[in-house]
Each structure stands twice: as structure tokens, then as C-alpha cells.
Amino acid sequence: MTDFHLCTEGQRLWDEWDKERKIADDCLTDEKAAIVTTANEKWVAYLDHRAACKECTKLTRHKKQL
Numbered sequence: 001m002t003d004f005h006l007c008t009e010g011q012r013l014w015d016e017w018d019k020e021r022k023i024a025d026d027c028l029t030d031e032k033a034a035i036v037t038t039a040n041e042k043w044v045a046y047l048d049h050r051a052a053c054k055e056c057t058k059l060t061r062h063k064k065q066l
Contacts, residue, residue, distance in 0.1 A: 004057035006050075013049050017042040 006014060020039035027035055050056045 007055035013046040
């Protein structure tokens, strides 16, 4: 697990995505598509924020461990 810093807005976006993701995990197949679409939109908003925010820790590629 990686520790990283999120600003208040970044944390809010993460929490919104995480809530939608958990709801999608519990849904039946018929309901799941719409909720997954919403969760994906929230994930993109979160990543866009992280890329632009000067306070949030920047994402970096993990080095492959031997």
C-alpha cells in the first residue's frame, strides 16, 4: 500500500468514487451498468484533480520488484 497526501478536494473526490464503487459491488447485474458508469466518471474527475493539484501527491509508476 502506498501512502499519499490528498488535499481536501482530492479527498472528497476519492470518497465519492469509493462510495460509488462499493455500491456497484453490491448491485445486481441490471443496476450495475449505470452505477459503474457513474463510478468511472468520478474516478476520472479524481485523477484529473490529482494531475492538476499542487497539494496532492503526484502519481508515479511503481518500479517492478525483483
